[in-house]
Amino acid sequence: MGSDASDLSLVQRVQRGERSAYDLLVLKYQHKVVKLVMRYLRDPADAEDVAQEAFIKAYRALPQFRGDSAFYTWLYRIAINTAKNALAARDRNPVSYELDMHNGDDSTDMVSRLKDPETPEGLALTEEIRNTVNFAIDALPEDLRTAIVLRELEGLSYEEIALSMDCPVGTVRSRIFRAREAIDRRLREVFDGGLGRAEELV
């Protein structure tokens, strides 16, 4: 089962005219796309505008998407082109023109340059979310923590994680789900505590 099986299912629904399925793809990839665009456009607000444009372009082009590549790979190219065009139009200097899909995400220099919306509230919320997630992961049992880290940070499939952890795929699925639930509980506590509201995030 490919990592984009669910993406393809959603894409096929969109291609059949069910636009609501596209909302799930946007929710899933919005952070990655904004981060990608921010390598070209320093200003977070500009990056969000360009990322939004990229999602709209992708939606319009979806009828031509045949599934030859993963949806995110295809979306990635559209986002890069949109960012370059925006950069040319605005006559700005990019942070870096030499990007690679696989090693670019690991660049700590790039990560250090990323900025969230610079309002005090935005910075505080960003910091609170990251701290909450980190604390929650630290508090996880070892097997759950390993499973979620291999999945989210290393991008391994369930089968690869199962091989790595020497356990059945079903166990991996269960561990990842339980890890997410534990982290999600902590996040909801933060949102309910007043720093942010869950409905603003979803």
Added chain:
Amino acid sequence: MSENQVESQLSAMFDGELPTAECELLSRRIDRDQNLRSRWSRYALIGAAMRSEPVATARSGFALRVSAALAADLAPKRAPRGRRLVWNTALAATLVAAVAGLSVSMLRDAALGTSAGPTLAAGTQNGAGALAETALAPSGAALVANEPAPAAAALEVLNPTPPSYVTPAGSGGAATILRTQLADYIVAHSAYSTPLLRRNVLSELITSEDAMGIVSTHTIAAGSDATRSASGASR
């Protein structure tokens, strides 16, 4: 299926580890279930926070803005009111010019006695040919009507009198008035119809006299070679 099982499925679907058929069903359920939708969004947020992606994006309503932009983009667009007004005015002017030009042309032809010429309508009633002639309403705004006449009527029109307008007995000119009213109606309402539709209506008006039983024609000069030859052919 328990709620916990559905949420476990959601986690697997988020990772692309759920069979495609189940993805289809679950994604439809997400459409209806705000709790699942929120959970899907928070799963994305957790991964983004772990990878140091900009998590405040979600808080700024990014996904909602994309959805709203798509909804606006897909909404049917109408031409601005000003542009529609210009088109309607242009169409109305075109129709009025066309009708006026036709009327002037026919009036001129009538005045010169060359009105569109009699034509032969073959295979008409009683197996005989009949003359179908052009009639022009006195107002000049009415339109042409072709009427296949029986053989006897065809003979009647072969009189030596100069061209004149003849209306059938009993109609009392009502047909001409009706045609005039119809033409006036079409012109007056030209702003609300398309050129093609107007043309069709005008054509209908021209040819409908058959059905209305209107004999409206002008007599043909007795010495008209064309009329005689047509009459001869009908015999």
